Amino acid sequence: MVNLIATTEICTYHDVEYTFINSLGEAGLLKLKMVKKNTYIPETELQKLEKMIRMHRELDINVAGIEAIVHLLDRVERMQEELRVLRNMLG
Structure with a gap:
C-alpha cells in the first residue's frame, strides 16, 4: 500500500x-490522487x-521549463542505461 501525503501539508511544509x-x-x-475531494x-x-x-x-524555473528539464533528464538516463547495456555486451 502506498502512503499518501496531503497536498495541504506539502504546501505548508515547503511554502509553495x-x-x-x-x-x-x-x-x-x-501523480496526484483525489480522495474525498482532497x-x-x-x-x-x-x-x-x-x-x-x-x-x-x-532557479526560478516555471512549470514548462521544469517539464522540459525532466524530459531531457529522463532521456539522458535512458541513453546512459542503453550505453551500459551495450558496454556489457562488448566486454
Missing part, C-alpha cells in the same frame, strides 16, 4: 502554492516533487 503542485500534476510531471501525493512521488520545488524556487 497549491496551484504550483496542481500545475505539475496537470503537466503529467507528478488531493494527495503518493509518498513515492515526494523526492521528485522536492526536486521540482527546488528548480522552481532556487
Whole structure:
C-alpha cells in the first residue's frame, strides 16, 4: 500500500502554492490522487516533487521549463542505461 501525503501539508511544509503542485500534476510531471475531494501525493512521488520545488524556487524555473528539464533528464538516463547495456555486451 502506498502512503499518501496531503497536498495541504506539502504546501505548508515547503511554502509553495497549491496551484504550483496542481500545475505539475496537470503537466503529467507528478501523480496526484483525489480522495474525498482532497488531493494527495503518493509518498513515492515526494523526492521528485522536492526536486521540482527546488528548480522552481532556487532557479526560478516555471512549470514548462521544469517539464522540459525532466524530459531531457529522463532521456539522458535512458541513453546512459542503453550505453551500459551495450558496454556489457562488448566486454
